[in-house]
Amino acid sequence: MATATALSNPSVGFGSAYFFQNPSGCCLFPPLQRKKLLDHQLLFQKPRNNIALFTDRKAICSSGISRASHLKELSMEEESESPAREFSTDLRDPILNIRSPALKVGGMYDRELEVAVKAVQLACVLCQRVQDRLLKNEEKVNSKDDNSFVTVADWSVQAVVSWVLSHSLASEHISMIAEEDTQALRGVEGMDLLHRVVSTVNECLSEAAIFGLNPPLEPLGTVDVLKAINKGSSKGGPTGRHWVLDPVDGTLGFIRGDQYAVALAMIEEGEVVLGVLGCPNYPLRREWLNYHYRYYQLMLKLSPPGSGVWSKGYVLSTQKGSGQVWMEPLVNDIIKLGLSNVARPVSVSAIDDPALATFCEPVEKANSSHSFTAGLAHSLGLSNHPLRVYSMAKYAAIARGDAEIFMKFARAGYKEKIWDHAAGVLIIQEAGGVVTDAGGSPLDFSKGIYLEGLDRGIVACSGARLHEKIIAAVDASWDSSEL
Ligand SMILES: Nc1ncnc2c1ncn2[C@@H]1O[C@H](COP(=O)(O)O)[C@@H](OP(=O)(O)O)[C@H]1O
Numbered sequence: 001m002a003t004a005t006a007l008s009n010p011s012v013g014f015g016s017a018y019f020f021q022n023p024s025g026c027c028l029f030p031p032l033q034r035k036k037l038l039d040h041q042l043l044f045q046k047p048r049n050n051i052a053l054f055t056d057r058k059a060i061c062s063s064g065i066s067r068a069s070h071l072k073e074l075s076m077e078e079e080s081e082s083p084a085r086e087f088s089t090d091l092r093d094p095i096l097n098i099r100s101p102a103l104k105v106g107g108m109y110d111r112e113l114e115v116a117v118k119a120v121q122l123a124c125v126l127c128q129r130v131q132d133r134l135l136k137n138e139e140k141v142n143s144k145d146d147n148s149f150v151t152v153a154d155w156s157v158q159a160v161v162s163w164v165l166s167h168s169l170a171s172e173h174i175s176m177i178a179e180e181d182t183q184a185l186r187g188v189e190g191m192d193l194l195h196r197v198v199s200t201v202n203e204c205l206s207e208a209a210i211f212g213l214n215p216p217l218e219p220l221g222t223v224d225v226l227k228a229i230n231k232g233s234s235k236g237g238p239t240g241r242h243w244v245l246d247p248v249d250g251t252l253g254f255i256r257g258d259q260y261a262v263a264l265a266m267i268e269e270g271e272v273v274l275g276v277l278g279c280p281n282y283p284l285r286r287e288w289l290n291y292h293y294r295y296y297q298l299m300l301k302l303s304p305p306g307s308g309v310w311s312k313g314y315v316l317s318t319q320k321g322s323g324q325v326w327m328e329p330l331v332n333d334i335i336k337l338g339l340s341n342v343a344r345p346v347s348v349s350a351i352d353d354p355a356l357a358t359f360c361e362p363v364e365k366a367n368s369s370h371s372f373t374a375g376l377a378h379s380l381g382l383s384n385h386p387l388r389v390y391s392m393a394k395y396a397a398i399a400r401g402d403a404e405i406f407m408k409f410a411r412a413g414y415k416e417k418i419w420d421h422a423a424g425v426l427i428i429q430e431a432g433g434v435v436t437d438a439g440g441s442p443l444d445f446s447k448g449i450y451l452e453g454l455d456r457g458i459v460a461c462s463g464a465r466l467h468e469k470i471i472a473a474v475d476a477s478w479d480s481s482e483l
Pocket residue numbers: 148246248249250251252253362363364389390391392410411414417420
């Protein structure tokens with residue numbers, strides 16, 4: 001395993017900068033340097049050619065200067081030769097912008113977006129805890145009637161998000177369309193599960209203040225929690241405002257210690273206008289997506305909390321028409337690193353040649369729609385390894401330029417639910433991508449809990465030209481397919 005090397009620690013009278021490298025591209029810190037870095041209230045990690053730059057937070061914040069001029073101030077040439085150049089990286093968006101939240105305002109739904117992001121941040125921390133307990137066998141996995149899995153995280157996230165939206169948006173009467181109901185939590189059989197959910201919810205909400213939210217005056221009781229979960233039973237529709245939540249999307253990934261997402265969207269008059277996607281296990285570097293969770297565990301061991309390594313976890317957020325998608329680290333990391341106002345814009349990749357594009361695939365490859373997409377990828381000459389990821393993290397991957405194409409053709413008889421797509425679709429669109437059904441029509445989120453009228457399936461691409469080519473290829477292959 002690679003060890004970190006301090007390349008330099010120039011003292012330049014304007015904060016200090018430390019460079020570290022290791023061949024795997026992750027930045028690790030020996031204890032001494034780590035301590036020193038923490039003393040300096042790290043501002044940001046800017047990976048570039050496997051170098052991370054950390055600087056004194058106060059210095060850069062108060063100066064409000066750009067990174068380039070900061071480097072100049074530090075007498076460092078951005079393109080200066082350094083041994084770390086030997087190691088290449090495929091990070092396509094190397095500059096970490098430091099923005100004030102003021103740059104994020106200006107949309108019609110700023111207040112709603114702010115609350116939604118905080119709710120998802122809170123939910124991500126809850127999920128991380130429950131996932132950790134599951135992996136240590138301290139928590140159990142339950143089965144639903146349709147044989148899919150569910151855990152306390154699904155109900156707890158739904159309760160927390162519902163409670164936060166209701167209590168932060170001056171309207172108790174929110175309409176929410178969400179995946180879970182309370183059937184399994186009722187009666188004697190559900191009692192133990194319900195108590196675990198209530199305790200998980202209260203553990204999470206007790207920390208709401210850290211996220212800038214008002215915590216409940218006293219812990220929620222079972223009735224409050226059931227009520228909060230049940231708010232997710234709205235039927236939606238073409239008029240009014242509806243929140244759409246998938247509390248834990250990609251449950252299989254979640255229980256396996258792999259990728260999953262917390263997806264929250266807001267629909268207004270049938271249109272998705274806000275999208276927030278929390279991907280707590282989404283790593284910084286694209287190629288890490290394909291590694292198993294144990295690999296993350298190893299990385300975490302080598303770079304424990306507080307070491308300054310954002311090993312994984314982001315929240316993406318956007319509002320319709322803004323043309324901007326913001327990515328921010330999880331609040332836990334922000335706190336550990338002493339960061340503030342850190343969000344950076346992400347956008348889709350510029351690749352429009354199918355042969356150069358990367359396809360996202362579900363991890364499970366058991367059905368005919370997967371062989372159809374695999375055949376299509378082959379006929380388009382895609383040579384890159386597919387990005388195999390559970391959950392809506394696939395949408396996140398396209399929005400931040402880690403992949404270019406995602407298609408989903410569900411088996412006959414399966415109807416797509418809006419909570420599996422609403423947030424991700426808007427996030428890709430605002431990041432510059434295109435998402436339609438396979439006939440090229442926009443997805444219709446105005447018909448209740450299902451994506452009604454979907455022509456064959458969903459096609460998401462990083463841009464219009466690529467999208468046209470994929471739609472044409474789907475048409476050409478469809479008749480001969482067994483779908
Ligand atoms: N037979 C089926 N065909 C297509 N999608 C299905 C399906 N059964 C479940 N799904 C959806 O696919 C999602 C998981 O996608 P992926 O396999 O890419 O991780 C599930 O989300 P949940 O895990 O939230 O239930 C579920 O909504």
